[in-house]
Amino acid sequence: MNKPEISNAFTTVGRETPQINAIEKVLGKAVYSADMKMAGMLHAKVLRSPHAHARIVGVHTEEARALPGVHAVLTGDDTPTRMTGIHHKQHRILAAGKVRFIGEEVVAVVAEDEETARDAIDLIRVDYEPLPEVFDTGEALRAGTIEVHDGSGNLACEYNVVRGDVDAAFAQAALVHEDSYETHSQYAGYMEPMATLAWRTSDGRLHILTSTQTAFLQRMRIADAVEMPVSKVRVIQATVGGGFGGKTAEECNSLICAWLATRVDRPVKFVNSRLDDFQGCRSSPPEKIWIKMGVDKDGIIIAKEVKIVADCGAYEGLAGHVLQVSTVRSDNMHRYLKNVRLNGKLAYTNNPPHGALRGFGGPQAAFALNSHIAVMAEKLGLDVVEMLKRNAIKSGDTSVHGFQIGSSGLSECLDQVSDGIGWDSKKTRPKDIGVKRRGIGFGTAIHVSGNREMGNWDGSTVIAKMAPDGRVTLMTGECDMGQGAFTMLAQCCAHELNIPLSQVTVLPTDTDMSPYGHGSIASRVTILAGNAAIKAAREVRERLLTLASEKLGVPKEDLDMANGEVFAKSPAPNQKIPFGDLARLHIYRAGGEALQVTATYDPPTFLAMATPEQYGNVAPGYSFAAQAAEVEVDTETGQVRVLETFVSDDCGKALNPLAVHGQTCGAAVMGIGWALYEQMRYEDGRLLNGNFADYTMPTADSVPYIQSGIVESMEPNGPYGAKGASETAIVPGAAAIANAVYDAIGVRIKTLPITPEKILAGLRAKQAAQDASGASR
Amino acid sequence: MSKKTIEVVVNGRTHRAEVPARRMLSDFLRDDLFLTGTKRGCETGVCGCCSVLIDGEVIKSCLSLAVHADGHEVTTIEGLAVDGVLHPVQEAFVNHGGLQCGYCTPGFIMTTVAMLNDNPNPTEDEIRHGLNGNLCRCTGYVGIVESIKAAAEKLRGN
Amino acid sequence: MKDFDYLEPASIAEASEMMLAHPGGSVMAGGTALMLALRQRMVTPSHVISLRRIRDLRGITHTPAEGLRIGALALHAEVARSPLVRQHAPMLADMASRLANPQVRNQGTIGGNLCYGDPATDPPSCLLALNADVVLRSARGTRVLKVDQFATDYFATALEPGEIVSEIRIPPSAFDAGYHARFLRTAAEHRPLVNFAVSLRKQGDACEDVRMVIGASTRVPTRLRKAEDWMKGKTVTARLAAEVADLGASEIEPISDIRGDGSFRRDMARTACRRTIEDLFNPAGSAATSAA
Known part of the structure; x- marks a missing residue:
């Protein structure tokens, strides 16, 4: 599929291209789930558990039911007894019998309007019998502790991976260093709270319009949970106001709304309040990461042992996959690493459930790893960028876990970032000694483009249809949640057919009509659906040329196409025919049919996740990134300001640099937020700051102008050489900032987030240590 | 339910409407006038998705009651483009x-x-x-x- | 939000009567704070009494004898751009121009801010440093309180049933410099962790007279009287600024919550105080431009 030579009059590939739906968005005309209305539509609200672990003793709904305008008040006992979940089916649509976290959905109300539903919620009383609770993962995994799920020992899953001879390698190492790191939970923070509109039709089918990254996975999950055949459930993707991993098959808003629509005779809309969204979402799993690393005298990483304990929260969802990524993936950045011993444990607690978030376990591992490498580089007296480059995996390498690296621009990212931020001069300038001190730090990242993890298929299918006017409509099972996936598909198609981008329409996913797709997860859409779109467009091209050849009596080799016409290359007069004529001809002939092709691309990858060894090439391409951050630390207030940051993303080929820069800058700022500003504050499992005033995401004036660079390593498996670009840049930032803080003030923060209080405590500890060593002399 | 009649000019058009007192301006625009370009993103007045202009000044329509717009001119996102030409x-x-x-x-x-x-x-x-x-x-x-x-x-x- | 009856009195007297007639009611000025409470059902009033039609609550005027009079319904944005405020109380205009965000400055009122009693805001400490009077009116008459008499506790004021704040008065000042420093815990925060407001009269490098206030980290804005006494009549050096800040920080009773514990807040109050004084006396290299 690699076709680096791009010379096509109408192509937008490689050019800054506004999203194809940008105009409807700036006009305020894009339709998000909460914008939809249907005749007779009712509104849902849920009552959530105030207890982290309790038995539901009684639910009193009489008053709520009696309130005028209330159509239904439903409890866990009304839900199907079938359990729902990703791997482990662990809960019902509403909690029945027990609640396991604060915020768990217990009762749902359906009423004429939102305020009435809310009024009814206030009238419900639930009696709970509190049970012992467990919030700390260490405590949860101790034998004999209270169990969140009976018989589990609170161990949701465990990974053990051993390769090579780790102990021998440690024995040979010139330097061995071990330390522990802790990361915290991040909320997706999409601006559109989850929203769903669901209704039944007289044929008994259930229709669900929702904000989703994974329409087909939602369909599967909802059909299973409400005990309906999959074919009777239809999920339609509305315009999605951001996803970041939070709008995948784990979220419960669409599930509850869908089920409610089976219980009342009118359409039901359920729009999360922001508090609902904070309480009901799956935020990223906090992890405790211990690393022991051995390097040779040149800084080559030769041995690595890692132990991770991650907090699952009350239900497993995708947290097990996230932990797998944290445990295994970052090893694949280092080309000489052959000896590893990894252990990852996922512990159930009574905290709210954790799951998928942009980076999917990568940011946690990268924070620990890049912090650790910076420490070792310093101990070796080696420039950290030099050390990272010496270890950087290269195109053609097979990594320790069997990743076949078709393209790696990691070294080039390191060079670009180093030049972009002025690493050498900033690194060697005299240290600030005043109140405000500057420092600079580095981080690196690897991410997948696709990940074979469901069934043994990681493919993508695109249907291309040509209308009788010659325009093309594409259908896909993947979703656009703002990242620009549909624009990318349209670009690929327009390029192949040499037509203006405006001639291509991409339909939002509708499981009744679109081809099946896993959805927009694992940065998979560009590489997988992009290839499928190219394949489909090339088949359309072939059919147009065949038909035109017949019609014009010109050999196919002498035909070409541009701007919606097939024409003969030799300059004979009138030897051309519009796409529309060909599309009509394709139908209106004996044995004809509308011009429509279906193309699937399934990459040459291996389902390693299903094997205990976790070995093999999981993705058709791997993206890399490097980031440097220059910070200024105020030693009196503990405040850290990011003065400047440069991020380079190796995305293979940037099909749309405007979109790539947008993803990189957005991801980098999300990383800054995670490192410095955002923190889900829990007290005994209760989220204390479930609102944007107290959960402070980065604002425009709290971040610098992100400098974003692109490295085009040209992935052989990629569409025109492209790989994924939407997650990589969230991965390296926290470590870059932590390393910069260390460079500035000599205090290493090993527990995220980097708060003013931790900076000040670190400075005090450092001063005390200096005083003590001074006094002992 | 307490209701009030208001007269408000939205994107150059005058609307007379009877609204519940507790109706937020954002909901009035979205649910009564079908101007759904104005979004709701939080309950704490932080996200700014609901920003509109009142008499030319930017405000958050989720921090305002519809009755407060009575006698004023509101401009929403739908009111910026003129004859299909983007602002x-x-x-x-x-x-x-x-x-x-x-x-x-x-x-x-x-x-x-x-x-x-x-x-x-x-x-x-x-x-x-x-x-x-x-x-x-x-x-x-x-x-x-x-x-x-x-x-x-x-x-x-x- | 719960259903309520909505009232729009046309005069202060009418508003006062309505408030007495509906003790379960809430008064709404700009609404920025009350709307949040209503939406989250933290308050569920029987009536919302909106003051927006009362003309007497608007306008900003100045007389040499009485100083500034700012109607309680003056928006923060109006305070920020008022030529009168900029001339006669520049630190107030400056504070109002930086407070919260553009939308809230266009919706929130100075009177509403005071009445809500939320400590994590900027105007109360600034007004206390300006020695402002809060004018309260009701059917029974008029009372005039200083800001530290008006703000009695966390989300509590001296307002009595039927009373509303009609205006803020800022008397002619013998001070010739001042600044309101807004300190955020991180750059992404929306509300001040601590603020420090100072009015002073300089004589060369010396401080002849001074009023200093810490807010946002205390239940009510707090005058730093010991620090003021220590500073008066002295030449301001870096060392004096540090002494003043130490004293000032010892005079407050900081609150502790998830946004910052008491000892951190006290440390930040000390730093904000010292830096602001240094900036006022040694503008070179200062981050804060001290309007005066």
Whole structure:
């Protein structure tokens, strides 16, 4: 599929291209789930558990039911007894019998309007019998502790991976260093709270319009949970106001709304309040990461042992996959690493459930790893960028876990970032000694483009249809949640057919009509659906040329196409025919049919996740990134300001640099937020700051102008050489900032987030240590 | 239910409506006038997705009751384009990566229109400070800042 | 939000009567704070009494004898751009121009801010440093309180049933410099962790007279009287600024919550105090431009 030579009059590939739906968005005309209305539509609200672990003793709904305008008040006992979940089916649509976290959905109300539903919620009383609770993962995994799920020992899953001879390698190492790191939970923070509109039709089918990254996975999950055949459930993707991993098959808003629509005779809309969204979402799993690393005298990483304990929260969802990524993936950045011993444990607690978030376990591992490498580089007296480059995996390498690296621009990212931020001069300038001190730090990242993890298929299918006017409509099972996936598909198609981008329409996913797709997860859409779109467009091209050849009596080799016409290359007069004529001809002939092709691309990858060894090439391409951050630390207030940051993303080929820069800058700022500003504050499992005033995401004036660079390593498996670009840049930032803080003030923060209080405590500890060593002399 | 009759000019059209006293301006615009470009993103007045202009000044319509708009002129995102021609701020957001998911976009655009009315040539610091009442999770603000610079330049040229 | 009856009195007297007639009611000025409470059902009033039609609550005027009079319904944005405020109380205009965000400055009012009693805001400490009077009116008459008499506790004021704040008065000042420093815990915060407001009269490098206030980290804005006494009549050096800040920080009773514990807040109050004094006396290299 690699076709680096791009010379096509109408192509937008490689050019800054506004999203194809940008105009409807700036006009305020894009339709998000909460914008939809249907005749007779009712509104849902849920009552959530105030207890982290309790038995539901009684639910009193009489008053709520009696309130005028209330159509239904439903409890866990009304839900199907079938359990729902990703791997482990662990809960019902509403909690029945027990609640396991604060915020768990217990009762749902359906009423004429939102305020009435809310009024009814206030009238419900639930009696709970509190049970012992467990919030700390260490405590949860101790034998004999209270169990969140009976018989589990609170161990949701465990990974053990051993390769090579780790102990021998440690024995040979010139330097061995071990330390522990802790990361915290991040909320997706999409601006559109989850929203769903669901209704039944007289044929008994259930229709669900929702904000989703994974329409087909939602369909599967909802059909299973409400005990309906999959074919009777239809999920339609509305315009999605951001996803970041939070709008995948784990979220419960669409599930509850869908089920409610089976219980009342009118359409039901359920729009999360922001508090609902904070309480009901799956935020990223906090992890405790211990690393022991051995390097040779040149800084080559030769041995690595890692132990991770991650907090699952009350239900497993995708947290097990996230932990797998944290445990295994970052090893694949280092080309000489052959000896590893990894252990990852996922512990159930009574905290709210954790799951998928942009980076999917990568940011946690990268924070620990890049912090650790910076420490070792310093101990070796080696420039950290030099050390990272010496270890950087290269195109053609097979990594320790069997990743076949078709393209790696990691070294080039390191060079670009180093030049972009002025690493050498900033690194060697005299240290600030005043109140405000500057420092600079580095981080690196690897991410997948696709990940074979469901069934043994990681493919993508695109249907291309040509209308009788010659325009093309594409259908896909993947979703656009703002990242620009549909624009990318349209670009690929327009390029192949040499037509203006405006001639291509991409339909939002509708499981009744679109081809099946896993959805927009694992940065998979560009590489997988992009290839499928190219394949489909090339088949359309072939059919147009065949038909035109017949019609014009010109050999196919002498035909070409541009701007919606097939024409003969030799300059004979009138030897051309519009796409529309060909599309009509394709139908209106004996044995004809509308011009429509279906193309699937399934990459040459291996389902390693299903094997205990976790070995093999999981993705058709791997993206890399490097980031440097220059910070200024105020030693009196503990405040850290990011003065400047440069991020380079190796995305293979940037099909749309405007979109790539947008993803990189957005991801980098999300990383800054995670490192410095955002923190889900829990007290005994209760989220204390479930609102944007107290959960402070980065604002425009709290971040610098992100400098974003692109490295085009040209992935052989990629569409025109492209790989994924939407997650990589969230991965390296926290470590870059932590390393910069260390460079500035000599205090290493090993527990995220980097708060003013931790900076000040670190400075005090450092001063005390200096005083003590001074006094002992 | 307590109701009030209000008269409000929205995007140049006068609307007389009887609204419940507890109806927020954002809900009035969305549910009664079907102007769903104005979004709801939080309950704490922080996200700015619901920003509209009242008598030319930017406000958060989720912090205002519909009855408070009585006698005033409201401009929403739907009121910016004239005869299908994008406002220069809208055009700039399209061309300079000022949006991705689009959910915060109407709020940012309304804030920008008011900002550039007050200050036609803002510095980057002034732009960033002026966006304090709006959150975006997609862009990292770079595309938004670029869009505003471009729009300011175009508006000054006109 | 719960259903309520909505009232729009046309005069202060009428508003006062309505408030007495509906003790379960809430008064709404700009609404920025009350709307949040209503939406989250933290308050569920029987009536919302909106003051927006009362003309007597608007306008900003100045007389040499009485100083500034700022109507309680003056928006923060109006305070920020008022030529009268900029001339006669520049630190107030400056504070109002930086407070919260553009939208809230266009919706929130100075009177509403005071009445809500939320400590994590900027105007109360600034007004206390300006020795402002809060004018309260009701059917029974008029009372005039200082800001530290008006703000009695966390989300509590001296307002009595039927009373509303009609205006803020800022008397002619013998001070010739001042600044309101807004300190955020991180750059992404929306509300001040601590603020420090100072009015002073300089004589060369010396401080002849001074009023200093810490807010946002205390239940009510707090005058730093010991620090003021220590500073008066002295030449301001870096060392004096540090002494003043130490004293000032010892005079407050900081609150502790998830946004910052008491000892951190006290440390930050000390730093904000010292830096602001240094900036006022040694503008070179200062981050804060002290308007005076």
